[in-house]
Amino acid sequence: MRRDEAEAYYEVAVLCAGSTSHADWKAAGSNAVLGGIAAADAICGAVLGQHHVGEDHAQARRLLDTACSPDRQPGNQLTRLTDEKTNFQYSSARVTREQTSRLVLALERLIAAMRQKTDPSR
Template sequence: MPKNSTVALDKAGARARLKEAGVYLAMAELAGSGNSAESKVAGSNAILAGIAAADAICGLVLGERSAGDDHTQAINLLKRAIHPSTKAATSLKRLLTQKTPVQYGADAISASDAADLIKWARDIVQEAEAKDR
């Protein structure tokens, strides 16, 4: 797959991604107040929730989602799909910045860091839910 690419995502697919985002977010919130391992799992699920919700927004509005390795492309595609005053693009950027260290790194994350990731994911999920109305 090329570095910068998108794939089609129809409304049904976008709604499926939105449901997945909700489940990831619920799992993140469930694990978010525990020990460092639970915080890391919560953070990882929050990141997945944000990505799924961003996909849902892009699918609902643009009929496509990012499918490349370039996180900047995903953020720029999301910016095309939302009103500039929303927090979703900034929140996605924050989540994607933490993706590698949280999901693949050996270092623990704090409950506070997990709470931030959950908040940013919630911003994107709420925006996706608003687009689905």
């Protein structure tokens, strides 16, 4: 279920990132953050049989690092996303297309790792 949610958040993030609207860029970034959390949950669930529950994104990162060891890149992508959570989801500040693009790229990389780790044919 979390894998499907991650994929849906990614699709919406890509769609909104292509807009010329600051509000859409913020929605894209917000969806990228949520998609990254869902992708991390999917990876951890598939590999470890559990995922992090709670607001401590550092703990979620540690669990993801365990699931993906020795590859730390998925964890780096998750951190890149969660570090921007407040800015994209709660702040009234405008965001730039470049900021949004960086988040969508981080999600894209995390989605690629998720697809690899959760592919039932592996």
